[in-house]
Amino acid sequence: MAWFKKHRMPIPETPKRPKVVEGLWLKCNHCREIVYRKEVERNNKVCPKCEYHFPISVAERITMLVDLGTFKEWDAGIEPKDPLVFTDTSSYRDRLKAQQEKTGRKDAIVIGEGAVNGRRIALGVLDFSFMGGSMGSVVGEKICLAVDRALVSRNPLVLVTASGGARMQEGILSLMQMAKTSAAVARLGEAGVPFVSILGDPTFGGVTASVAMLADVIIAEPKALIGFAGPRVIEQTIKQQLPDEFQRAEFLLEHGIVDLIVERKHLKETLTTVLSHFQ
């Protein structure tokens, strides 16, 4: 054994230019104010100026909703295929590979079981960072698998969404996931198993027009953009500027489309109360 040990010290790369404060500050997606990142993070990723709820990662979402140490993931290994051999400016296969490397996930959803203040639930969380949380065959299949398990255990199903809609690269098969997941939710309803959806920013297209809108109780996060058609498509179609708060959660609440808007810091507590009424 040596008396002295030489620690290898890697030479730190000298930054060419003093780093811009990027990362320290954030621009709010809603009020456009510049806010201190740390403050946002301390505040459940909520804008301190306007209460806009920033998108959060799947892991953060699970930590926020589920009792510590109770979450068990299901079917993490199910992978997407490329049924259309789809290529636009790059191939679907390459896009998938890049997204899988970026997120460490096979596709845009995590399903599993956990407890919310002791109440067992089946949980699905869409991952917006994986191809915009788009619903292709894997997302559809895993929602159905979560429903299947909820049918057996009779535990409530909770689905947290953040999605641009159907996944174009799987063409008509993506569209069919809307029918497939809606059929599964129909069976859940017939069996009397409760289903709560929590709509995050943004939730659009094929996800809104299927499972998300079919829950027994629909909760939206403050200021979340939720709708069928995206605002740009609507603007181009009607050739008018859209009203300011169009398609925000508050707009949906006013028009009777969602049941309630719940701030992130009260989400777990509210979910617990809602589920307690279905016991």
Added chain:
Amino acid sequence: MRDYLEFEQPIREIEERIEKLTGSGATRGSVQDEIRKLKTRLAHTEIELYSRLTPWQRTQLARHALRPSVLDYVGAMCRDFVELHGDRAFGDDRAIVGGLARFNGRSVMVIGHQKGKTLKERMQRNFGMPNPEGYRKALRLMKLAEKFKRPLLTFIDTPGAYPGIGAEERGQAEAIARNLLVMARLKVPIVSVVIGEGGSGGALALAVADRVLMLEHAVYSVISPEGCAAILWNNPAKAPEAAAALKMTAHDLLNLRVIDEVIPEPVGGAHRDPHGMAERAAKVLSAHLSQLEELPVAELLARRYEKYRRMGAVAEPPPPAS
């Protein structure tokens, strides 16, 4: 007067020459010979052209202004049609029509998108793009069909659900979702036919069925080729490429097992012989309906559920080594 599409120019040229020669009134043998020759060439050109349509050309044919609509099919296939209007809550969306009709001796509920033919009618029908009240009218009629145990026939032909302010305010997404859920469990046989354009969720909201059929030149897709090109290519002019990539033709969908049968069209498309087309479609529809009517309700629903449950393409992980 025919309405020629861009790729139909070769046909237009030959037809115009025939017309000119016929119009000249010449009875000389050489002229008659020429006409005969041109007609043979026309037939060959047509068969050649329409047997090798690109997906984009098919899309144009599926959107043809003269393409037969649900009301044309009902008029040709059914008797005693009574159109039923309105969602009993907000209004009557004329982009969707529905009602009771007698088809091969039995009463059925018929629902379909209606684009309209003249510009005025197209505007009244919002170019076949329904608002939530249209889907809710359809929902009401589906439940009526279920209550009186009448099979449901739906005809799909829409660019998509309407993207508008009012549509969002009245819950376009919920209206579509509700139809998917109800159709998945409706206790009567459902047969859907895509007769023209199957535009995304707005089409699917009438097309969750025990059997889904498509006319040969119809298209059915998660997004329009123009929309897809604008998003993925950043260039709407790439629509022909997008149409091919999306695999949206009848034969593509048959290969992907999303539909059950392709109904052949007359040469040049359904609008060239609407009556022949309706007769052929009626035969196929009737055969499927008769098969479904023999199934007990529980079996019908179980099969419908399984059919959709299997849709999609996923790779299961290899089983863990033990």
